[in-house]
Ligand SMILES: Nc1ncnc2c1ncn2[C@@H]1O[C@H](COP(=O)(O)OP(=O)(O)O)[C@@H](O)[C@H]1O
């Protein structure tokens with residue numbers, strides 16, 4: 001098992017009001033599996049994904065990654081663990097506008113040594129998604145679909161065990177969304193990386209080997225959509 005969440009609860013406080021978002025969520029992610037989490041806007045998908053990715057903390061419950069309980073880790077060790085095991089694809093790609101596509105992909109790897117090796121891998125990845133010609137383009141010079149593919153490469157550069165993708169197709173047209181889905185499936189096949197995808201789109205949800213719905217603060221496993 002690569003990532004395990006047990007008894008996760010989370011609420012937000014806005015002044016006097018308390019908003020419960022997650023209640024007693026349990027999830028175990030196996031090596032190399034794709035799971036999808038469907039949910040309406042506001043259901044708590046981003047909150048859950050951020051907690052699974054150790055970017056946010058639950059009020060209660062625990063997360064363990066590759067057998068390591070993250071509660072016991074100091075900040076620095078937690079960032080190392082995150083860097084080593086997790087890759088993120090955010091809904092709005094979050095590429096840095098002043099860096100080229102290649103530089104954006106290399107960024108997470110800057111702190112982790114072997115430059116030649118990393119550059120080689122980045123080149124391979126651009127080739128993998130058919131974007132070798134786009135390496136030196138800035139995000140503003142890329143289409144929405146291309147930007148998201150660059151964001152996916154950035155998530156993959158350090159060979160994470162798990163890729164967490166938050167509504168990755170949310171802002172893409174049907175063609176680019178299909179392309180991105182095939183890319184996730186290809187990555188999963190070729191590199192045996194586990195992938196967690198949140199979505200409110202049925203078609204995206206269908207690529208999950210296991211599928212879940214997040215509603216009323218709970219995560220439910222569903223067989224058929
Ligand atoms: N930092 C925050 N402070 C207060 N409320 C928040 C915060 N982040 C999210 N929420 C609220 O929590 C609920 C779940 O949000 P979110 O996890 O972003 O849902 P989703 O990604 O499924 O749209 C929403 O009602 C949202 O308004």
Ligand SMILES: [Mg+2]
Nearest residue numbers: 045046047167
């Ligand atoms: Mg969200």
